[in-house]
Amino acid sequence: MRLGWTIAVAACMLVRDPSHAFAQTGKSSAASGGAVPDSSASTLSGVYTDEQASRGKDVYAGTCRSCHTPASHTGATFNKWWRGKHLSDLFLFVSTRMPKNDPGTLAPEDVADVMAYLLKMNAMPVGKEELPPDADALKKIRIETKRSTAPSTGSTAKRKKP
Template identity: 40%
Template structure:
C-alpha cells in the first residue's frame, strides 16, 4: 500500500510540472497580447476621445499630462487589468466610462503599442479576469 501512495505522489508531481498544465501561465505585455488591428482602432479612438488632453501619441498637451512618460514606473509589474480598469472608469474626463468596453480595450492596445510592446495574433479582451493574468513589463527588464 505504501508503494502505491508513493507512486501516485510521483505521478501527481510529474503532472503538476507538466507544460500542458502550464498553458494558463502568466503572460506579460511583451508576449504579444494584442493585435495590430486593435492598436489601429485604438489610435482612431485616441484621436476622437483622448488626444485633446493627451495628444495623439499620448505624450501630453497643454490640456493634459503624458500617458507615456514614466509609463513603466507607474504601471510596471502591475496587472494589465489595473490599467484597463483605470482607463475604463476614469477616462475621458468629460465622460468617464462613457465608451464601450471594446473601445477601452482597443485604446489599451494602442497604449501598449506606444509603450513598445509587440503585437501578437491573439485579440486582447476586455475580460478583467483575463487581463489580470497579464503583467505590464518593460522589455528592457
C-alpha cells in the first residue's frame, strides 16, 4: 500500500530572533513623570558607563597618550574647548582630527569610548547607558562642567574679629 506522502516542506524556518533588540523598558527613574530628559541631557546627568570609560582608557593609552596627558583634557582646557558645546562636537572633532598624526582612523565605537574616558577624567557622573557612537544622538547631550572647578566662592566671607 502506498501512502501518499505529502511532503510538505514548509520552509517555516524563519527564525525571527531579535536577540539584539534589548527591549528597553521605558522605566524612568523620574517619579515626577512627564519630563523627557532627552533634550536637556547633559554630561552631568550620567551619560556613559564606567565600563565604557575603561575601554576608552585602553584606546587612549594606545592612540592618544603619545601626544596627550590626561591633564590636557581636564579643568580649564576642557572648559575652554568644550563647555557649552555638545558631545557631537567632541565626537566629530576626535573622529576627524584625532589622532593628529593619523586622523580619521578611529572606529566610531572607539571614539565614543574614548569620550567616555575623557568625561571620566573630568569627574562627570556615570550613568546606566553608554554613549552612542552616533553624532545625531550625541547632539542632544550638552557639555556641562561642574561649577566647583571655578573659584566662584563669593568673597563675602565674614571675618570675625574676636
